[in-house]
Amino acid sequence: MYQVLFCLIDQHDWRLVALGGAVCLLASAAAISLFLRARAATGGARLVWITLDAIVAGCGIWATHFIAMQAYGPGAGGAYNIPVTILSLIFAIAVTFIGLSISVSTRRGALVALGGAVVGGGVAAMHYTGMMAFEIPAHVGWSAGIVTVSILLGIVFGSCALFVAGRDSLSSALAATILLTVAIVSHHFTAMGALELTPDPAVAISGLSIPPASMSFLTASAAVAIIAIALVAALLDRRAKGELGRQQIVLDTALENMSQxxxxxxxxxxxxxxxxxxxxxxxxxxxxxxxxxxxxxxxxxxxxxxxxxxxxxxxxxxxxxxxxxxxxxxxxxxxxxxxxxxxxxxxxxxxxxxxxxxxxxxEAQAKITHMARHDALTNLPNRVLFHEQLEQGLRRAGANDQLAVLCLDLDHFKDINDSLGHPIGDALLKEVGRRLKATVGEDDTVARLGGDEFAVVQIGRSEEAAARALASHIVEVISAPYEIDDHQIVIGVSIGISLSPQDGSHPDELLKNADLALYRAKADGRGTYRFFETGMDARAQARRLLEMDLRAALQRNEFQPYYQPIRDVVSDRVVAFEALLRWNHPQRGLIAPINFIPLAEETGLIVQLGELVLRRACADAATWPDDVGVAVNLSPVQFKNPNLIASVTEALEKSGLAARRLELEITESVLLQNSEATLTTLHELRAMGVRISLDDFGTGYSSLSYLRSFPFDKIKIDRSFVSELATREDSVAIIRAVTGLGRSLGIVTTAEGVENDAQLELLRREGCTQAQGYLFSKPRPASEVAMMLDRPRLRASA
The missing domain is CATH 3.30.450.20 (PAS domain)
Structure with missing residues (x-):
């Protein structure tokens, strides 16, 4: 200890010692400030702050050392080895960076202190490397005990400095600054006390050394750099605090303007x-x-x-x-x-x-829940709530209780909507709901299922007569006149009734059977009620079975087109064949279209059937003579399909059939759907070269206006006019008018259902262009087309 005091008192210039201490304090303050900033940052920003802190602390340690060395008396005749001097600065920065990284990356006190200890070790590394750079005409020796003490002082005070700084308060920052200054200063002067010099003029100074004057300049530059960096750090810190203040104002404003x-x-x-x-x-x-x-x-x-x-x-x-x-x-x-x-x-x-x-x-949720289970117009339970209450009624019903389900449909309600408008119709539905609610018992449920369909659940009656009496009363109440907006309205109601348990014990089953009974009530003249009977389901079952068969037949490829020849009346030669679909059922044999086409249209399967006929007819016709065409019927449902044009194009391309040989037959009902869109589609087909024929001419609504709106290639005279040619003069007059119209418009006329020579002769006389019927041939499979082309017409009867 005496040796350290002697070195400090007798061998140092106190003015330079004070300067070194000031530089050290300033550098320590900047280092602690940057340390706190680094702890507050994350990610890449944290690494930047740690690096800046390491540079400031390393330069501060280095500058303190060399300023203090200038204060050391024997140093006047010495010099400093340049490479080793630079190495000492690198050691100071690098080791300090490692220690700061450890302390910044954790909140655990022990690890923070460990990082501080590494920083203290960096002070020692810099000092003894810097002393190695000190060259003087003397032999250098060291007191091992004092060297150990100096290293421990740097480590202990460095550890304490960062540990205290980790508490994140102003007083802690001040204390940490002092502790870090003590760590650097105490280490340096203790280590200088361990230095033992033995003069020897024979020891030479290397050529890579720098004189003390130049070293003073470098040290001053380092001190200036430390001060500059410290000032920048202070400015950044102030700016950060200002930003935090602004953020606090924003936070307070947001807090006070929260809706919560x-x-x-x-x-x-x-x-x-x-x-x-x-x-x-x-x-x-x-x-x-x-x-x-x-x-x-x-x-x-x-x-x-x-x-x-x-x-x-x-x-x-x-x-x-x-x-x-x-x-x-x-x-x-x-x-x-x-x-x-x-x-x-x-x-x-x-x-x-x-x-x-x-x-x-x-309140809104309650309203939404209510709306989800009630009809918006009448405020009656909707289908969902009705189903739930029907389930509850079935669960509550005792062994001797009977539950009745009544399905109601208003008679002629559509006429009211169409003639008086929807507002009157809505008002009428509200009044019907009110009357129904007043008619049933307290425990019964009335619901609107949709449109003009209502339903009632009657609970707890032990006799069928109770359901009959309720249905009779409902018919009477609903049929009474209504006064709505100065309109007196009279409607009726049809009711179907199913009873539990005899007609079913499940809600869906009871509703289905009540619906079947409702259809029966409508068929029996409306304005009445009918109970469900087992036989009512037979027709529905048969329809379902036929639909299942129809779907399976499509998968099993049981459909095939048959062809009936169309002959030119003048030349008596076949000019085309009409493709007519047949169903070759494995059990029932050939099924005529009239037995399955309506169901196919109702279920939408007609689209698949139509595409099948179109593809096969085009493929078959491609093998016929070039002057023979093929006619394919299009149903109204097919015409609504947006892929119709694509289907026709694909069928022609795959078969190689010329578009002029394909004739598409439509009925007048197609033109009733959406006249503008329909005419657009017809014009697109016509532009492809496909011919368009108007089938069943004269049986629709406004055939003449259709002929004016679209230039059909052909009109087909319905068989009902042809069959009565020999017996009714008006049929002859109609055919004469149609053929004359066709000639004047340049449209081919084809008569359907020609069965005898007398009909053919009358048609030839009236100027009909083409004829088709059993007189020439029944529809036959594609394999017999060649025979129908070669043979003269068949004189067959119907």
Whole structure:
């Protein structure tokens, strides 16, 4: 210890010692400030701050060392080895960077202290490397004990400095600055006390050395750099604090403008902060809150009758939930308002409670729930709620109870809507719902299933007569005249009734059977009621079986086109064949189209069937002579298919059939669907070269206007006119008019259903262009087309 004091007192210039200490203090302050900034940053920004801190601290250690070396008396005749001097600076920065990285990356005190110890080790590394750069005409020796003490001083005080700095407070930062300064200064001067010099003029100074004057300049430059970096760090810190202040203002503004109330509690349940919305929602604007325990506030409110329940028990639950990390949600009522409270635990203890007024939201939810289960127009239960109440009724019904389901359909309601408009129709439905509600019993349910369909569940009657009496009464009540907006309206109602348990014990089964009975009531003249009977289901079952067969037949490829020749009346040669679909059923044989086409149109399967016929007819026709065409029927359902044009194009391309040889036959009902869109599609087909024929001419609504709106290639005279040619003069007159119209418009006329020579002769005389019928041939498979082309017409009877 005496040797250290002697070195410091007798061998140093105290003015330079003071300067070195000032530089060291300044560098230490900057280093601690940057250390705190690095701890607050994350990611790449943290690495930048650590690097800057290491440079500042390393340069401060280095500058302190060499300023103090200038104060050392024997140093006047020495010099400094340049490479080793630079190496000492690199050591100072590098080792300090490692220590700072350890301390910044953790919140654990032991690891923070370990990083500080590494920084202290960096001070020692720099010092003894710097002493190696000191060249003087003398032999250098060291006192091992004092060297050890110097290293320990740097490590201990460095460790303490960063450990104290890790507490993140102003006083801690000041204390850490002093401790880091002590670590550097105590190490240096203790280490200098360990130095033992033995003069020897024979020891030479190397050529790569720098004189003390130049070293002073470098040291001053380093000190200036430290001061500059420290100033920059201070400015950055001030700017950061200013930004934090602005963020605090923004946070406070956001907090006060929240639509939700917010209150923050520490781990003990003490109120840390809150916004005015919280105080207003809970009626706590007139009492002090900040710093108070929540339980105390609750006790005050309980004493005034503003809060119900056990305050201590409620408070204990909140604290326990926060301690265990549980998020809780409660709905409380305050001043007739429903408030949802969400308690979210915070890291480190305490919780944040948000308060949201959900009164209107709950009312809206209740309204949505009601709307989802009730009809918007009549406010009666809808199909969903009706089904639920029917299930409940079936569960509640005892062994001797009978439950009746009545399905109602208003008669001629569509006429009212079409003639008087939807507002009158809606008003009528409301009145019907009101009358039904007044007619049934208290335990019965009335529902609107949709449109003009209603349903009733009658519960707890032990006789069928009760359902009969209710149905009869409903028919009478609904049929009474209505006065709506100066209109007197009279409608009827048809009712189908199913009974449980004899007609079913499941809601869907009872509804289905009541529907079947309703169809029977409509078929029997409407304005009446019918009970379900087992036989009613037979027709429906047969239809379902046929539909299943139809779908299976498509998969099994049981359909094939048959062809009936169309002959030119003048030349008596075949000019085309009409493709007519046949179903070759494995059990029932050939099924005529009239038995399955209506069902196919109703189920939408006609689209697949139509595409099948189109593809096969085009493929077959491609093998016929070039002057023979093929005619394919298009149903109204097919015409609605947006892929119709693509299907025709694909069929022609795959078969190689010329478009002029394909003729598509449509009925007048196609033109009733959407005249503008329909005509657009017809023109597209015509532009492809496909011919368009109007089938069943004269049986529709406005055939002449259709002929004017679209230039058909052919009109086909319906068989009903041809069959009566020999017996009715008006049929002859109609055919004469149609053929004359065709000649004047340049349209081919084809007569269907020609069965004898007399009909053919009359058609030839009236100028009909083509004829088709059993006189020439029945429809036959594609394999017999060649025979029909070669043979003369068949004189067959129908």
């Amino acid at each position: 109330g917010l209150c923050m509690f520490d781990a003990s349940g003490k109120i840390m902060l809150f916004n005015e919305r919280y105080a207003a929602m809970l009626g706590r604007t007139g009492i002090p809150l900040t710093g108070r325990l929540l339980v105390e506030v609750l006790r005050e409110e309980h004493a005034r009758g503003q809060w119900k329940g056990d305050a201590d028990q409620f408070f204990a639950r909140l604290v326990a939930d926060a301690r265990d990390g549980r998020t809780t949600t409660d709905v409380v009522t305050r001043f007739d308002r429903s408030i949802r409270v969400v308690n979210q635990p915070m890291q480190g203890g305490g919780w944040v409670a948000t308060f949201e007024d959900i009164t209107e939201w709950l």
